[in-house]
Amino acid sequence: MAPNELSVNCYEGGLKTIYTGGFPKHDFYARRFTNYGVIPMFAMKDKEEHSTRKRMMSNVYSKSYVMSSPTVAATTKATVFDRYLPIMQRSSDTGKPVEMLSLNYGYSMDSFMTMQFGLKLGPNLIQNDEERKWYLEHFFSRRPWMFWTDDMPTIESWLRKIGIRLVPAWCDKSTEALEKWQIKFCDDAEKLLEEDPNPPAADYPVVYAQERAQLRKSGRPDPYADSQPYPYRLDVATDMYDHNAAAHETSGDTLTWLYYELSRRPQLMADLRKELMTLNPPLLFPPPAGQEIKLPDPKAVDQLPLLDAILQETLRIWTAVPGGQPRVTPPGVHTLAGYDNIPAGVRVQAASYTLHRNPDAFPDPLEWKPERWLNPDPKQLSEMRHYFWAWGSGGAMCIGSNIAVHSMKHAIAGLYTNFTSTIVDSADIDQAEGFTAGPKGNKLVLQWKHV
């Protein structure tokens, strides 16, 4: 905590006032999430500007869209069956374990980016080890220095001006390399849509096309038009980058911890498999001889109670965005958590790490207990829902929660229908500190065995 900063972790007079009440975002977001020098939706402070941009994209992120999209169906089948499960099959066949954290980042990136840009243009980081390593190294190696630019920007830029670098120069080079890698997907999608506005469903760049079309329809001037080869290039590119960065880290960490928890509980793995085998058809890999892979109705996957409880409990105790989500008190005087006379301009924030450990909402808060989500007492469930904050809340709540849940549930369902896992190396699996944070040891090594 700093002198002009408050941590508020109660629901009434806390979360409800700050987040549902729409306190504006802190400058932290612009410092951390700006790409190409252009503010993305994630960092917009002005409520109107933020909600206008969010509305442009929310249709393709809605649950009904995700569940019925032919693009998502095709990309789910390709990423789970053609790319992800064969790696576990190899582990089972050869007895060689797999490092899952990096693979799960790759899966989450492919799963989301093939929806974002279509199957043909999206990456294949699951199978392309070199490209995945390149991307993750550039993306994460800058993390230890971000404190200076996120939280001490004045000192950092003042010292930079007189030649003292708190953030090494190679961090800027990594940022440039990542921006270049990212914008190529946008340029390719632009070319695809110019040549054929209706490509095959599997190759349709759903998210890119949605924001591109909505911005063109909006009539809003493009501030970068003169320097760019096509309209709104940088506005769309900054959002596309943020969205896939938000997708791969959060979902990759969550899947890794979920597999860690399941690998320690053979009986729960068996119970989950029993539930997964009720799907019609079940997600069998390889498919029975002579049969094509056919996915069950995504709604049926979504509604499996034990699968849902296991994911929900992982999102609670291993929450992927554990750090404070900073907002600023607007003009006027405020009361928060029973404290009066809080002036304007104070950084206020709640953290899901803390909220998710409230023992009134979650008895035995430090225990990973999926059963707490199965048939709880209605009063207890209402308390749990108030304090469950994995997706944030209010107008800036996660836009990608439906595609994230869809993607994670299909990965888990595909794996545990067909395989069991045992831990080979889970050293330092505990969560690091940060706004987003994965396992301290940066790895989870598992051995897979076909059932």
Ligand code: HEM
């Ligand atoms: C396990 C997966 C995920 C978790 C736990 C998660 C969590 C969150 C949280 C807590 C926030 C609020 C952050 C804040 O206000 O500081 C957020 C916002 C956001 N998330 Fe996610 N997220 C996940 C996956 C995704 C995916 C797949 C996307 C892809 C589109 C995404 C895109 C975003 C964006 C763009 C925002 C900003 C929303 C806004 O400003 O209105 N997230 N996410």
